[in-house]
Amino acid sequence: GDSVTQMEGPVTLSEEAFLTINCTYTATGYPSLFWYVQYPGEGLQLLLKATKADDKGSNKGFEATYRKETTSFHLEKGSVQVSDSAVYFCARGNNFNKFYFGSGTKLNVKP
Amino acid sequence: EPEVTQTPSHQVTQMGQEVILRCVPISNHLYFYWYRQILGQKVEFLVSFYNNEISEKSEIFDDQFSVERPDGSNFTLKIRSTKLEDSAMYFCASELYGYTFGSGTRLTVV
Numbered sequence: 001g002d003s004v005t006q007m008e009g010p011v012t013l014s015e016e017a018f019l020t021i022n023c024t025y026t027a028t029g030y031p032s033l034f035w036y037v038q039y040p041g042e043g044l045q046l047l048l049k050a051t052k053a054d055d056k057g058s059n060k061g062f063e064a065t066y067r068k069e070t071t072s073f074h075l076e077k078g079s080v081q082v083s084d085s086a087v088y089f090c091a092r093g094n095n096f097n098k099f100y101f102g103s104g105t106k107l108n109v110k111p
Numbered sequence: 112e113p114e115v116t117q118t119p120s121h122q123v124t125q126m127g128q129e130v131i132l133r134c135v136p137i138s139n140h141l142y143f144y145w146y147r148q149i150l151g152q153k154v155e156f157l158v159s160f161y162n163n164e165i166s167e168k169s170e171i172f173d174d175q176f177s178v179e180r181p182d183g184s185n186f187t188l189k190i191r192s193t194k195l196e197d198s199a200m201y202f203c204a205s206e207l208y209g210y211t212f213g214s215g216t217r218l219t220v221v
Contacts, residue, residue, distance in 0.1 A: 095206070098144065
C-alpha cells in the first residue's frame, strides 16, 4: 500500500556538519512529496516540496530532489545550525487527498 | 500569509468527557482535514471533509468521533467520550491548491 519510510533518529550532528535524512515512498500514481519540520512544542511547518519527478524543492538551505527511479526524496543540508534542531517529517500526498507521513526523524545539532 | 487557526492550543479533559476541538480554515479553501499525532509517533490521517460531508475517514475515526462545519467558517472535531489513548496532538488542515496545517491542539485525557 501507500506509505512513507524515513530513517530513524535521533540524528546528532555538530554545527556546520552535512545533513542527510533519507526518505522513500511507495505510491500508486505520481504523488507530490513534502518535508515538514516540527520544532519543540509547535505544529507542522512546510519546509519544502516537489510536485513531479526530478523537481528539486529548496528552502532555508535545505534541499530534496524527487527521484522517481529510486522512489526517494532525501533531505539534505550542507551546513546545519543549532537552530535546525527539530523533528523532520517526510510526507506524500495528492491534491484533495490525505497525506501519508513518515515516522519523523529527530535532529539534534550541537554547538 | 493566511493561516489555519486552532483553538485551544492545549486542552485537558477527564476520561469519558466530550471535547470539541476547533479550527478556522483559510477562508477560500474547500477541503478540510483532521490529523492526529500521538506523542513521539507519526502523524496519522483521521478524516477529510468536502462539500459539507465526510469524503474519507480512517479506521481511527470511529463512532466516538464526528466533524462539523457549523457556520461556514469553523471546522470542528468532536470526541464524544474521551479515552486515555485519545491523548495526542490534533492538527487541522485546509486545502485549495496546497495544504496548510494549523499549529495543533494538544489534548490530554486524564
